[in-house]
Amino acid sequence: MRWYKIKALMFRDFKIITRCKFRLVELFYFPLTTILIWGLFSIFTRNISVETGIMVLAVNIFWSFAHLSQFTTNIQINQDFWSGSFRQVMASGFTRFEYMFARIVSSTVSSAAIMVYMLLIASIFGLTIFFEQPGMTLALSGITLIGSMALAITVTALILFLGREYAFLAWTLLEGFILLSAPVYPVDVFPEALQHLAQVMPFTNIFAGVREMISFGTLNPAFLVNGLVIAIAYLIISIPLYHFSFKRAKGNGTLSRMD
């Protein structure tokens, strides 16, 4: 991998974000409204059950972070297709992995910034544990990021495989994984068969860990270990998926017709 290639694409991604009003709004507006909605909910539920509101708020932060990092990566790629500039970008000699990796790095940078921004807003509502335990927060965020990136790579692979009319996977696929990752409820609420599936969802351990942090102020390291193993497994599966669907798209002509 050539670092100057990565840097060039990152430069371009950031230029697009800063020059594109709707991308900026997307990045800041949705996280803000999400945190405000659930922050206010936590005020409302304070008298009913102290933790519930804060827990929902905390889970939503990680949910938004997962969504944001995956979505940002995929939307950057989709925009290359939609703007008709993919062919020109690739003609300047990016390998498939440089192309993907640069997108992951630039979306990591912007999502991480938004994550801090969300945590800051949430602290207005009394959710401060993530600042009090920065190590845990960093670990949970890091694992979330790996899972999200694995999904981002998978989504790219699927779009290359199925064609660009499947671009909608960029904003739909993750929601199914969130549902099955048991965000604001424990895995036990699922019927038995689904429980097994839920155990291997990328964010199950993250959400369980977040809920535990809110309830008990501590985090069982098992959540981190399991979460990391599963996230890395997703990543390991996603990379060859991407590699082969890129190769196939190059063979059957899909790639040259992406834009």
Added chain:
Amino acid sequence: MDAIKVSGVSKKFKEKGKTFWALRDVSFSVKKGEIFGILGPNGAGKTTLLNIMIKLVSPDSGRIEILGKDVSSDNNILEEMNFVSGDTKFHWVLRADDIMNFYAMAYNIPKEKRKERIEKLLTFFGIDDIRERKFDDLSTGEKMRLIFAKAMLNRPKILLLDEPTLGLDPAIAMRVRDEIKRVNRKFGTTVILTSHYMNEIEQLSDRIAFIHDGRIIDMGKVESVKLKRFGTYDVIIKVKKVLDKDSLEKQGFQVSGSVLKKRLAIGKSISNVLSTLQKNGYEVLDIETKKPTLEDYFVKILKKGVKPEGA
């Protein structure tokens, strides 16, 4: 030395369950510093060939070597090339200077040289006043000039041009053609050019290939390719006065008024015709030879139903 060597490249695509060949056993080579024109009807396979060269499509069989390196396995070869197509687009929100900076970085132009090179190119192409405008807001001509400026950033050894003057007004198209020629002369850049403008191909190309249905039908110097499909050409001679119409017609002239027309075999010179006329006391006022144009060739070859040479 061959800058580009294409050997036995074939590519088939599937559309709605039907398989068809976009390229069949295409072979040719382009010498260093040569401008190689590719012409052929819509859907002939020209763009597919260029897509293979920029690694966006992989061939089913065959191999392409550029500057001695195998395109399919070398990751750095595109650094020495550049690609322009008439339908090139950049991201709509990016400004001209963003685009130039991005490509300068992508081609690893050192930071201290980047600014100067970009300035020079924007000035050269007469677009230094659009640097802060978004790509979407540019006119077709401004876009095209920006694309050419981008294509010169890495001082490519190989330039692939897919209908580069599509949609340009004649003045800008001429400027672009001049620029192609200038770059080719000054830097010895090897160029592959596809175009539907026959005069463009004729004006620029050292050699051409005519491609149809994925096959190369004819290849060679423009003149020889053109003439290959035509056995004859016309010479039109205006004389002061026709002295003996009958004898002229017997000699194979078509006579109308004081204008004589004679069909000659390709390769046969007109000096014999002229000397005979002069010997018979004719005063020649004007001579015009009507050789087939590339356009005549294009139309003829498609009308006749084409077969590759030797097939």
